[in-house]
Amino acid sequence: EVQLVESGGGLVNPGGSLRLSCAASGFTFSNALMSWVRQAPGKGLEWVGRIKSNTHGGTTDYAAPVKGRFTISRDDSKNTVYLQMSSLKTEDTAVYYCVEGPFLPYWGQGILVTVSS
Amino acid sequence: QTVVTQEPSLTVSPGGTVTLTCASSTGAVTSGYYPNWFQQKPGQAPRALIYSTSNKHSWTPARFSGSLLGGKAALTLSGVQPEDEAEYYCLLYYGDEGVFGGGTKLTVL
Numbered sequence: 001e002v003q004l005v006e007s008g009g010g011l012v013n014p015g016g017s018l019r020l021s022c023a024a025s026g027f028t029f030s031n032a033l034m035s036w037v038r039q040a041p042g043k044g045l046e047w048v049g050r051i052k053s054n055t056h057g058g059t060t061d062y063a064a065p066v067k068g069r070f071t072i073s074r075d076d077s078k079n080t081v082y083l084q085m086s087s088l089k090t091e092d093t094a095v096y097y098c099v100e101g102p103f104l105p106y107w108g109q110g111i112l113v114t115v116s117s
Numbered sequence: 118q119t120v121v122t123q124e125p126s127l128t129v130s131p132g133g134t135v136t137l138t139c140a141s142s143t144g145a146v147t148s149g150y151y152p153n154w155f156q157q158k159p160g161q162a163p164r165a166l167i168y169s170t171s172n173k174h175s176w177t178p179a180r181f182s183g184s185l186l187g188g189k190a191a192l193t194l195s196g197v198q199p200e201d202e203a204e205y206y207c208l209l210y211y212g213d214e215g216v217f218g219g220g221t222k223l224t225v226l
Contacts, residue, residue, distance in 0.1 A: 035215075037163075045155070045163060045206050047215035061213040064118065102215075103153055103168035104208070110162055 002026035004098045004108035011114045012088055020083040022098030022108055029079040033102050036083050038094035088115045119143060121209050123218035128226050129197045137221045138189040139207030145188035152190035153208040154183055199225050
């Protein structure tokens with residue numbers, strides 16, 4: 001059974017930083033492209049970015065609103081993908097989902113990040 | 118900035134058929150945008166339904182189908198069930214960047 005478990009969310013001041021983690025199990029993580037998707041309270045889904053497998057270069061892609069502020073990385077030895085968020089803005093407040101693959105078949109339960117003073 | 122547009126809301130009767138569409142501000146949607154469709158119910162994580170235009174996941178009910186229709190991606194529900202009431206999102210890929218549509222709230226009434 002595929003499981004994706006996010007952690008690291010919480011309340012952070014504007015301009016601050018936070019790192020989310022996503023622990024994966026139930027599939028060959030090292031072969032998987034991993035994505036992050038967010039959803040602001042009462043709003044729709046927003047694609048955040050993704051990281052390819054290291055066999056495909058481990059390259060990353062980001063949505064324009066987060067490019068230069070967010071960094072996605074992975075540790076295949078820990079079956080974990082990370083989302084490092086910096087220079088956070090109030091509009092980054094959202095539930096953040098870790099999702100497997102480019103076609104997003106498997107989703108974590110989501111974790112809330114609140115950016116507020 | 119690329120915008121993906123969906124109907125804000127649709128209403129369908131139980132047992133009926135409804136088509137949701139997904140349009141791109143850049144022009145006609147083709148298979149090269151790898152259209153995906155997701156269902157989300159209140160308080161739950163989204164559930165993937167369709168990938169690469171028309172491919173179903175193993176858990177996707179047969180009454181859901183994806184296609185290209187009139188320059189848009191389309192999701193058709195045939196024989197709608199009460200449990201299909203939900204928000205539906207499409208996702209298009211523009212090269213290496215994904216963009217979700219704003220979502221369609223489907224009411225079964």
